[in-house]
Amino acid sequence: MKVILNKDLATLGEEGDVRDVAKGYARNFLFPRGIALPYTESIIKLFESRREEIDARKADKRKDASSIQEKLEALELTIAMPAGANGKLYGAVTAQTVADELDKQGFKIERKRIELAGNSFKSVGKYKVTVRLYENASAEISLTVEGQAIKTETKAPRVNRRRRDNERETLAETAARAQPEPAPKPVQEEGSLPETAAAEE
Numbered sequence: 783m784k785v786i787l788n789k790d791l792a793t794l795g796e797e798g799d800v801r802d803v804a805k806g807y808a809r810n811f812l813f814p815r816g817i818a819l820p821y822t823e824s825i826i827k828l829f830e831s832r833r834e835e836i837d838a839r840k841a842d843k844r845k846d847a848s849s850i851q852e853k854l855e856a857l858e859l860t861i862a863m864p865a866g867a868n869g870k871l872y873g874a875v876t877a878q879t880v881a882d883e884l885d886k887q888g889f890k891i892e893r894k895r896i897e898l899a900g901n902s903f904k905s906v907g908k909y910k911v912t913v914r915l916y917e918n919a920s921a922e923i924s925l926t927v928e929g930q931a932i933k934t935e936t937k938a939p940r941v942n943r944r945r946r947d948n949e950r951e952t953l954a955e956t957a958a959r960a961q962p963e964p965a966p967k968p969v970q971e972e973g974s975l976p977e978t979a980a981a982e983e
Contacts, residue, residue, distance in 0.1 A: 783808055784821035786829055791817055792894065798829055798836040847916035850889070854913055854921035859883055865906055865929030874902040875927055880911055903927055 783805050790796045794803070800821060803812065812818035819825045829836070861883055864872040877896040884891050897912040906929045913921045 785812060785818035786821055786825055787818050789817050792892070794818075796840065798833070843916045844919070847919045851915055851919055851921040854889065854923055857887065857923055859887075859911075859923055859925045860928060861925065862928045862930045863906075864931075869906045869929060871904050871906065871927070871929070874904045875909075875925075876902045880923075880925065884913075 783803065785801055785803055785808050787795050787797055787799045787801060794801055794817075801818070803818075808818060808820075813820075859880070861875055861879060863875060866872065875898070877893045877898055880896050880898070881891055881893045884896075891913055895914045897914065899909070903909055903925075906927050909925045909927065911923045911925050913923060915921060
């Protein structure tokens with residue numbers, strides 16, 4: 783069925799565009815969200831009355847796209863990623879990685895507008911990234927992917943449990959031998975009183 787877009791939708795078009803879409807898509811998604819309106823005479827007249835306003839907004843978008851294009855093409859991005867000695871990355875530079883880096887530079891670019899050759903870069907080097915802007919306008923960015931050495935933590939050597947237990951036993955035996963043995967108690971003869979009792983008598 784034919785609809786007229788009431789808002790911009792990246793996958794479909796811009797405000798004022800006429801599109802043919804599935805009925806279910808229009809009724810369940812586009813109409814409830816106000817993204818599109820049915821293609822009827824009254825709606826067509828409404829959009830014709832707004833034509834100047836819509837065209838002015840499109841002109842502003844073209845102007846903004848041209849300004850962003852110049853800034854992006856003057857930009858040289860550098861992304862540092864963990865990499866091996868052979869230059870292979872532990873991971874990959876994706877459109878999202880580039881979008882995050884552009885965001886740090888002050889450019890709000892959607893991930894789906896960024897195109898990388900082969901969808902990702904998996905080794906260090908210099909690359910070109912295409913950013914689709916408005917209508918047919920696009921910018922080409924120079925990107926350098928640098929390797930970053932990974933810090934490896936040295937782990938303490940594992941001690942064999944049996945060996946550790948044996949060492950503990952040896953230490954315990956050595957400590958026991960070092961302690962002096964207690965003096966033996968005097969043995970009393972049968973029928974004799976203890977010394978303290980004899981003294982009292």
